[in-house]
Amino acid sequence: MSNLFDLLVAGLATGAIYALVAVGFTLLWQTSQTINFAQGEFVMLPAFLMLAAMHAGAPFWLAIILGILLSMILLGLGFKLLLVDPMMRHGVLPLAIATMALAIGIKEAVKQFFSAEASPFPSIVPTGDVSILGHAVSLQSIGVLVVAILAVLGLTALLNRTSLGHQMQAAAQNPTVARIIGVPVERMILLTFLINAFLVALASLLITPIYLAKFSSGEVLGQAAFIAAIVGGFNQVRGAIAGGLLIGVLDNLAAAYVSTQYRAAVPMIFLIAVILLRPQGLLGRAEERTV
Amino acid sequence: MKTTILAGALLAFAAATSVHAQAIKLADVAELSGGGATVGTNWKNGIDLAIEEINAKGGVLGRKLEVTHADSQSNPGVARAQVQKALDAEPYVLLGPGYSGSVKVTAPLAAEAGIAQIMGGEAAELTQGGNKFLFRTSFGQQSSMPKVAKYIHDEMKAKTVAVVWVNNDFGRGGRDMVTKELERLGSKVVADLSTEAGQADFAADVGKIKAANPDAVFVYLNEEESARILKELKRQGVNAPLMGETTLIGQKVIELAGDAANGARGHVGLTTDAPVELVKQFREKFSKKYNYVPDHNGLKGYLAVYMVKATTEKMGKVDPKKFADTLHGLTIKAADEPGILMDVTFSDTGDIDRQSFLVEVVEGKQVVKQVLPKVQ
Numbered sequence: 001m002s003n004l005f006d007l008l009v010a011g012l013a014t015g016a017i018y019a020l021v022a023v024g025f026t027l028l029w030q031t032s033q034t035i036n037f038a039q040g041e042f043v044m045l046p047a048f049l050m051l052a053a054m055h056a057g058a059p060f061w062l063a064i065i066l067g068i069l070l071s072m073i074l075l076g077l078g079f080k081l082l083l084v085d086p087m088m089r090h091g092v093l094p095l096a097i098a099t100m101a102l103a104i105g106i107k108e109a110v111k112q113f114f115s116a117e118a119s120p121f122p123s124i125v126p127t128g129d130v131s132i133l134g135h136a137v138s139l140q141s142i143g144v145l146v147v148a149i150l151a152v153l154g155l156t157a158l159l160n161r162t163s164l165g166h167q168m169q170a171a172a173q174n175p176t177v178a179r180i181i182g183v184p185v186e187r188m189i190l191l192t193f194l195i196n197a198f199l200v201a202l203a204s205l206l207i208t209p210i211y212l213a214k215f216s217s218g219e220v221l222g223q224a225a226f227i228a229a230i231v232g233g234f235n236q237v238r239g240a241i242a243g244g245l246l247i248g249v250l251d252n253l254a255a256a257y258v259s260t261q262y263r264a265a266v267p268m269i270f271l272i273a274v275i276l277l278r279p280q281g282l283l284g285r286a287e288e289r290t291v
Numbered sequence: 292m293k294t295t296i297l298a299g300a301l302l303a304f305a306a307a308t309s310v311h312a313q314a315i316k317l318a319d320v321a322e323l324s325g326g327g328a329t330v331g332t333n334w335k336n337g338i339d340l341a342i343e344e345i346n347a348k349g350g351v352l353g354r355k356l357e358v359t360h361a362d363s364q365s366n367p368g369v370a371r372a373q374v375q376k377a378l379d380a381e382p383y384v385l386l387g388p389g390y391s392g393s394v395k396v397t398a399p400l401a402a403e404a405g406i407a408q409i410m411g412g413e414a415a416e417l418t419q420g421g422n423k424f425l426f427r428t429s430f431g432q433q434s435s436m437p438k439v440a441k442y443i444h445d446e447m448k449a450k451t452v453a454v455v456w457v458n459n460d461f462g463r464g465g466r467d468m469v470t471k472e473l474e475r476l477g478s479k480v481v482a483d484l485s486t487e488a489g490q491a492d493f494a495a496d497v498g499k500i501k502a503a504n505p506d507a508v509f510v511y512l513n514e515e516e517s518a519r520i521l522k523e524l525k526r527q528g529v530n531a532p533l534m535g536e537t538t539l540i541g542q543k544v545i546e547l548a549g550d551a552a553n554g555a556r557g558h559v560g561l562t563t564d565a566p567v568e569l570v571k572q573f574r575e576k577f578s579k580k581y582n583y584v585p586d587h588n589g590l591k592g593y594l595a596v597y598m599v600k601a602t603t604e605k606m607g608k609v610d611p612k613k614f615a616d617t618l619h620g621l622t623i624k625a626a627d628e629p630g631i632l633m634d635v636t637f638s639d640t641g642d643i644d645r646q647s648f649l650v651e652v653v654e655g656k657q658v659v660k661q662v663l664p665k666v667q
Contacts, residue, residue, distance in 0.1 A: 010494030119547075136527075212518065252492075255492075
């Protein structure tokens, strides 16, 4: 039983990170119909930007700020202006393929300019345990969970409680009408790209101390988050959060109770089941499109 | 007519001189990227350092050494293609790969070409198939695992042991050997956990170890995964003593795992912290050249080149066909060839006999606790 509790906590901590990345997937999809297959690499890169800042002599806190800012410039602004805008005119599929190419480009660039080897990365949460309901739970797991939950709550508050959030939602739901009533749609779309970049940088900061900084570490994350976004509902932020947590827990339970070799298969099987039985995702909204 | 004869003689002389001065070509195929990048990079740097030293002192039998490096991407399929390409260029000796799985698929190619292959793999089965061209640079599992099991049983006094291994040729070989030995000695394996190469998340595996509550944990993974599981073991508060091999307490693991590596113990065939003067000198030279402390793979690459030198000098000529025969049964003494660092004997199967060490990580440093002598 204590084993199950540990697995749930560890699964929720990993799932919270998947959720951050999955939320980015849904945001980009809602506002600009972009499926970003480089999302995993977007999580990998900020850690290296922070490491580069530290190698240049910056203290950890400054490296975090610089890393997040640089990520927002490169992975938010740069990504939108240099890749999404020019490719969008050619349709969703060419754009999706372009993001796959971008994923390979980022990986190879990190390998080339940094190293193919893994590097250690400091943790923002100290190591140690606290006792919860008689179980020793690591501070790191709790820290990851708390930061991820705060980020998601902040985002939800921004979307639902502020005028800016309402404008973003309007731009996502019906850009034409939003434009007519005076919402600066283009600026709102750019804002979602910046938010996505912030979320992936945050995910990078949380996951890299555990997974280590390595050029290939985005592959697993990108895949898990993509599955989480589809399972939860690609067009709902709350769906992505639920999907992330669910996949995190499922992955850990599968590794413990099914087998380590098949741990990656279990979320996939779950994904197929969801697509067959509830294509819009667990919390998603059915969309109809004219072809 | 005279002119023709003269020209012919001159040509023959020129050809002979160029053959004499021609460099001895070695081919290296290593894990320069992918999961084994730490292994391959250390191995490659060790080779380059040794070649630089040897060439600076006039080469081998008056000829310089030259090496080409190819990247196996830590993938046996790519390793096979790269080895085939390297063998097509007819090297004197093939160096690498470091991963047992890659060695397994490439060894038949080198054997067929009749080229000796000096590699870094440690899986027991590699030298048990009767391959007459394959040589180790470190202990095979059949030499190291009995020592490991004995230490867990006798010194750690563990009645129950959890065995965590990586699901590839290297991991399976080690797990089979250590499990057999532990059971023979009377220690019970209470958790037998297979993990995947490149695995990032070890929370579930550590959860299982915690549930099994063993007296000791034997960890047999590659370097990066070792670092990740050490961090996770610390995160989940597993306090059972940890025992492993070189891959658990290597320099790269200590760097990656930080504090979490403290207390881990391992049997090490080669370590740069060995209390041996020549090894200390190697460590200084390597650190000066590459700005980091090498792990055992750096030593292996370095030794591989000095094995080539010592064997060639023993033959007195550069003969790729006789190389393997000469190296079988050869004892190289560090007093005669300082580059070999410690006295070593090669068996007829290509296995090595050399002294080894029991190491513990204390405050981020490898500390040699015991020196285990050469078997024969």
